[in-house]
Amino acid sequence: MTAPVVLDRADLHASLADPALLSMNFLNEVAGRFPEAVSFAPGRPTEDLFDPADLHRYLDTYRRYLAEHKGYDEARVRRELFQYGRTKGIVHELIARQLEQDEGITVDPEAVVVTVGAQEALWLVLRALRAGERDVVLAVDPTYVGLTGAARLVDLPVRPVHEGPRGVRPEDVLERIREVRAAGERPRALYLVPDFSNPSGHSMDVRTRHRLLEIAAEEDILLLEDNPYGYFRAAGSGRPPTLKALDTGQRVVYLGSLAKTCFPGARVGFAVADQRVAGPEETLFADELSRAKSMVTVNTSPVSQALVGGMLLEHGGSLLRANRRQIGIYRRNLKRLVQGLHRRFAELPGVHWNTPAGGFFVVLTVPFAVTDELVEHAAVRHGVLFTPMRHFSDDDRTCHQLRLSCSSLTPDQIDTGLDRLAALIAERTSTPGA
Numbered sequence: 001m002t003a004p005v006v007l008d009r010a011d012l013h014a015s016l017a018d019p020a021l022l023s024m025n026f027l028n029e030v031a032g033r034f035p036e037a038v039s040f041a042p043g044r045p046t047e048d049l050f051d052p053a054d055l056h057r058y059l060d061t062y063r064r065y066l067a068e069h070k071g072y073d074e075a076r077v078r079r080e081l082f083q084y085g086r087t088k089g090i091v092h093e094l095i096a097r098q099l100e101q102d103e104g105i106t107v108d109p110e111a112v113v114v115t116v117g118a119q120e121a122l123w124l125v126l127r128a129l130r131a132g133e134r135d136v137v138l139a140v141d142p143t144y145v146g147l148t149g150a151a152r153l154v155d156l157p158v159r160p161v162h163e164g165p166r167g168v169r170p171e172d173v174l175e176r177i178r179e180v181r182a183a184g185e186r187p188r189a190l191y192l193v194p195d196f197s198n199p200s201g202h203s204m205d206v207r208t209r210h211r212l213l214e215i216a217a218e219e220d221i222l223l224l225e226d227n228p229y230g231y232f233r234a235a236g237s238g239r240p241p242t243l244k245a246l247d248t249g250q251r252v253v254y255l256g257s258l259a260k261t262c263f264p265g266a267r268v269g270f271a272v273a274d275q276r277v278a279g280p281e282e283t284l285f286a287d288e289l290s291r292a293k294s295m296v297t298v299n300t301s302p303v304s305q306a307l308v309g310g311m312l313l314e315h316g317g318s319l320l321r322a323n324r325r326q327i328g329i330y331r332r333n334l335k336r337l338v339q340g341l342h343r344r345f346a347e348l349p350g351v352h353w354n355t356p357a358g359g360f361f362v363v364l365t366v367p368f369a370v371t372d373e374l375v376e377h378a379a380v381r382h383g384v385l386f387t388p389m390r391h392f393s394d395d396d397r398t399c400h401q402l403r404l405s406c407s408s409l410t411p412d413q414i415d416t417g418l419d420r421l422a423a424l425i426a427e428r429t430s431t432p433g434a
Contacts, residue, residue, distance in 0.1 A: 013153075020149040023391040026372065034379035038417030040404040041375075041385045043198055043360050045260050046329050047408060058310030059303070065313055085302040088290045089114025091309040095256070095270055097317045102231075104245045105254070111274035111286045113293065114300045118228065118257035118269030122191075123150045124289045124296070125224060125253055125271060129188040130156040136180060137224075139191040140168045142392035144198050144226065147191050161190070162395060165354075167202035168192070170211040177219050189222040189253070194243060195230040196359020199392045199403045203357050206240050213243065216251040222275070223247075228257040231323055232330045233358040250275045253285070258308050261319045261326075266304040330360065333406040333414060337362055340418040351425065360407040363389060368428045370402045382427075384420035 009017060031039040066072045066080055080090060089095075092112040099105040115121040126137060139147055141160030151158045161168055161176045173190060180187045190212075194204040204212075216223050225243045233239055244254040254272035262268070273285035293299075315322040338355050341364065345351040350367030368374075370388045378384050389401035406414055 015149075015152040015155075018149065018152050020145055020152055023145045024149055026391070030375065030379075030385060034383075034385060037379045037383045037385045038409070038413050038420060039385040040406065040409070040417055040421075041387045042408060043405045044264060044408050046326060048329060048410075049325055050263065054311075055307060058307045058314070061310035061313050062306040065309070081302050081306055083302070085299045085305075087294045087299050088112070088286065089270070089300055089305060090302055091268075091305045091312075092270075094309050094312050094317060098312055098319055099244075099254075099256075099272070101316075101318050102320050103242050105242065105272070107272050107274055108284075111272055111284050113271045113273060113286045113289045114305060115269045115271060115293065116297050116300050117259060117267045118226065118255050119146050119150065120293070120297060120300075121255050121269050121271035121289075122147060122224070122226070123153070124292050125189075125255070125273070126151050126156050127154045127292055128285070128288055129222070130154050132186070134184065134186045135188050136185045137189050137191060138173070138176060138180070138187055138221075140193070140197070141395060142199050142389060142398060143191065144193065145391055147226075156188075157185075159185070159187070160393070160395070163200060163202060167197075167200075167204055167208070170208055170215055173212065174215050174219070177215070177221065187219070187221050189224050190216070191224040191226065193226045193229070195227060195240070196232065196356055196361070198229070198359075199361055199387070199389060200363055201354055201356030201359055201361045203359075204240070209240065209243055209246055213246060213249075213251055217249055221251075223252045224255060225252050226255045226257075228260050229359040231261060231320055232327055232360070234331050234334050234356070235358075244272060261323050262308045262311050266301075266307050268300060268304050268308045330358070330407055332411065333409060334358070334360075334362070336411050336414045337404060337406040337418075340414060344418055344422045345425070348425070348429075350429070360405045362404045362406070363401050364404055365401050366425060366428070367400065369399055374428075378421075378424050382420045382424045384417050384424065386421070 015021060031042050063077055066077045072080065092114055093109045095112050096107050096109040099107060129135065136157045136159050137151055138159050138161055141162050148158055159180050161173050177187050194209060196203055212223060223243055227242060244252045256270045258266060258268045271289060273289055275285040277283045277285055277288055311322055341353050353362055353364045356362060372388060375385060375388060387403040389398035389403055
């Protein structure tokens with residue numbers, strides 16, 4: 001027998017050992033390791049409304065749509081659902097219609113690329129924009145760890161633009177762009193989540209959105225708008241326009257996820273990439289992304305697309321209508337979480353938190369270091385889980401912060417989890433050197 005091969009880590013791509021990739025695995029796995037703990041860690045949607053029977057109905061709804069609305073015969077319906085399918089996707093027209101209804105975004109369906117989750121859409125855009133060694137992407141910091149990891153996989157450095165207590169300031173973005181250029185680098189895009197961002201929960205006002213579009217035009221960069229949480233406003237019906245809805249110069253690549261608004265198991269996302277690409281033949285940026293996708297995932301599962309397509313069709317093409325009950329659950333949970341923090345910690349020195357206008361996340365600041373080791377201790381000793389903010393930023397300010405997600409919990413679980421978190425904080429603040 002020959003000895004089994006042992007690969008040297010030094011001979012593998014350096015990004016595989018990058019903390020950003022380790023963070024994603026940590027965030028995905030930590031709740032599974034401690035199933036008895038109340039987990040404020042995952043930013044996943046509520047499971048209260050999941051019903052396996054819906055899957056069969058959604059699939060049948062989409063099958064009827066193909067036959068009755070699109071006029072496909074039985075053989076073509078089977079081919080559409082069972083074969084590989086179009087690389088850019090088969091529900092692109094439904095997504096374009098939904099964007100127009102819910103967001104006021106008018107876009108050619110051919111500018112929509114349906115992807116394996118929004119993560120693939122993000123990776124494809126970064127892969128396409130990384131043309132040379134000088135290229136970098138800017139990101140509002142703290143930022144979604146999936147952006148950081150995807151950028152490192154394609155060797156695209158990430159340059160942070162730090163948020164303040166009220167979110168990012170446009171003039172800080174402008175200053176950072178110019179600093180990056182002065183250092184000999186070429187900023188290609190700014191990644192941001194304008195509504196209830198992951199992890200900070202911040203939202204941008206309309207004036208900030210307009211100014212960022214102006215800066216993007218002045219400085220010749222793209223804005224990568226990621227919008228998984230925009231429908232989940234905590235109060236009131238009015239929502240600010242997305243950057244893409246305000247975009248008259250095709251400066252915004254819109255990254256959409258159906259994980260929170262439909263269900264994550266389908267793994268369906270999309271990119272709206274309506275920028276024109278000059279060359280021997282003028283194309284859409286979406287076409288360029290599709291070429292890359294064909295060599296990565298070939299296509300997005302037609303069955304998964306049919307499921308989300310059926311859900312859209314059942315609700316008149318609107319995700320807002322499809323998520324009416326979910327919106328109520330998230331409003332209730334966020335209110336319960338913020339009120340619970342106030343009752344337990346309002347008088348405690350060094351403990352404070354933000355109050356987002358919606359979404360899933362609240363950031364809690366405490367007077368001790370928040371590490372992965374502390375998470376394990378909290379799970380084992382106190383039965384509660386959370387996410388250290390250091391997973392989302394290298395800034396020293398995040399070392400004493402943790403992210404709390406309330407989306408997948410019941411009100412009773414929120415109360416129990418906060419009681420357990422209070423016990424942990426009492427232990428840490430009463431024990432010298434803890």
